[in-house]
Amino acid sequence: MIKTQLLTVNAIGNVLAGANLTGVLRETWRKNTMLSSQQRGAIQDLTYGVLRYYSQLDTLLQSLLHKPLPDRRLHYLLLVSLYQLNYSKAPVHAIVNHAASSARMLAGNRGASGLVNAILRNFIRQQEMLLAQTKQDETARYAYPQWWIDKLRQQYPQHYAGILLAGNQHPPMTLRVNQKQITVSDYQARLQACAIDSEWLWGSALRLTRPVAVEQLPGFAEGLVSVQDAGAQLAAPLLDVGAGMRVLDACAAPGGKSTHLMELADIKLTVMDKHAERLTMLQENFTRLKMPDYQLICGSALEPSQWWDGQLFDRILADVPCSASGVVNRHPDIKWLRRPGDIETFTQTQRIMLRKLWPLLCRGGKLLYATCSIFSEENNLLVTEFLSDHEDARALPCTHETIIHHGQLLPSTRHDGFFYALLQKN
Ligand SMILES: C[S@@+](CC[C@H](N)C(=O)[O-])C[C@H]1O[C@@H](n2cnc3c(N)ncnc32)[C@H](O)[C@@H]1O
The missing domain is CATH 3.30.70.1170 (Sun protein; domain 3)
Incomplete structure (x- = not known):
């Protein structure tokens, strides 16, 4: 239990310092090969849980502290314990005792263990009142940064609270x-x-x-x-592929949507991604699913002149890199790693990608622009701007019971959040 807590503290510290959660956990497993699957599961649960509710737990902790703790790792240890006290079924005395022992290990003295013990007991005494207080503060109540809450409230005045809460649920398999x-x-x-x-x-x-x-x-x-998430499974059918079509998946790795395209029809598929290591994952998926021949390119969708042979495509899937704001249930670290200015950086890339890929599409052909974002800058605003600049493009309806106005699929307990725009060349 103590080893689990210490590795969790380490992982949370690394993520809050700017590292990606998936990479941090991969590194934890690589360096600690003796961990049992149960220990790995516990570290994963605690790390995801604390990051899911980070601002709520941090607000609780701040209200219990008179001054900052001497060691940041003690701060993270207390967040882990508060998460356990609020969201797990572990016995209260076990949580407090383990936290006190871990504190001694971390700080190397008994003082730290007494301090952690006192803070947690203080929390337990006032739990109800302190939890009620967090309801007054939006970042604590929803467990998102304020800019994220404000953006969603402005873009989805009717739905924003539901969207925020859906992002804190455990994702379905x-x-x-x-x-x-x-x-x-x-x-x-x-x-x-x-x-x-x-x-x-x-x-x-x-x-x-x-x-x-x-x-x-x-x-x-x-x-x-x-x-594959059910929302992601809408992409391939929307693209409406038929036998013999030339299809480009321009941002393909790890191949979730391109393998789906191959399952739907006997197409001539070109898969491309900028990152070679992600293409290795794609190849493993293609092999496991016994996919027929396909063309593989390691290249950039921003520079077709580097790899395109000049033959037009009947269909293009542009599943562009994005803020991933629709999948925070699977990647809670995103809430704390993204900065408001990142959205503009993503939209610049997305805008250029769409413009560079459009000439590769044949007349009558269809391009599906997709993101796993719920921010309209990356979605309908960007596509509206593209349509106004391209007279040869028209938007086709993306019809499905789950897709709301303007191609947006909002996250729910059944699926993640996605955006789809199906564009046809006149
Ligand atoms: C949303 S993910 C694609 C997911 C994939 N379509 C699937 O369903 O499994 C976006 C991908 O774009 C790739 N990417 C980022 N910049 C790129 C670029 N300039 N050209 C091509 N691919 C790029 C990333 O490596 C990442 O694999």
């Missing part, structure tokens, strides 16, 4: 059945035979009642199924 190999109902029966309950959402999407390790999924290694 959703599967995409490879319909080239098995039907959805047959695969659901295979799941049931393994005592894994699932619910059909739409298309090839099955949401599991409880997440399981991928190794437990029947036929996973043989490519019967992939793990």
Whole structure:
């Protein structure tokens, strides 16, 4: 337990210093090969939990401190303990005792352990009143930075509170059945035979009642199924691919949407990504799913002159790099790592990418612009501007029960947040 807490404290410190959570945990596993799967699971749960509720826990802690703690790691340790006291079922005395022992290890003296013990006991005595106080402060109540709350309130006056709360939920585990190999109902029966309950959402999407390790999924290694959010599964059907079409996936790695395109029709696919190491993940996915031939390019969608052979494409998927504000349920670190100015940096890249890819599309062809963002600067505002500058482009409706006005899919307990704009060349 103490080792788990200390590694969690370390991971949180690294993320709050600016590192990406997935990378931090990967590094933790690499350096601590002796950790059991239970210990890894506990570190993951605590790290995700603290980052999900960071500003709420920090507000609670500030109200318990008379002056800053001598060591930042003690601060993070207390955040972990407050998270456990508020959101876990662990016995209160065990949480406090472990925190006190961890504090002694961290600071190397008994004073730290007494201080941590006193702060946590003080919290337990006043828990109800302190929690009620956090409701007065928006950043604490919603557990997001103020600029994020303000932006969403301005852009979604009706929905912003629901969006913020949805981003704090545990994400569902959703599967995409490879319909080239098995039907959805047959695969659901295979799941049931393994005592894994699932619910059909739409298309090839099955949401599991409880997440399981991928190794437990029947036929996973043989490519019967992939793990992919249900919102992400809307992209490939929207692009409306047919046999023999030349299709470009311009920002393809790790290949979630491009493998889906391949499952829908026998297309001539070119997959590209700027990052070679991400293309390795893509290749592994293509191999596992037994995908037929495809063209692989490591290159930039911002510079088609470096790699394009001059043959037009019938379909283009531009799943551009973005703020990822629609997937904070899976990546809670994003809330604290992003700065307001980052959005403008993303939109500059997105704007150029869309303009550079457009000439590669044939007449009558379709381009799907996609983000996993809920900020309108990266989405409908950017596409509206593009349409006003391009007379040969028109927006086709993105129809699906979940997609609201202007192609926006808002995050919910069933799926992540995405934006889709389907553009056709006249
Ligand atoms: C949203 S992710 C793509 C997810 C992918 N479509 C899927 O469904 O699995 C965006 C991708 O764009 C890539 N990328 C970033 N800048 C790029 C550029 N200039 N050209 C091509 N790819 C780029 C990133 O490496 C990242 O893999």
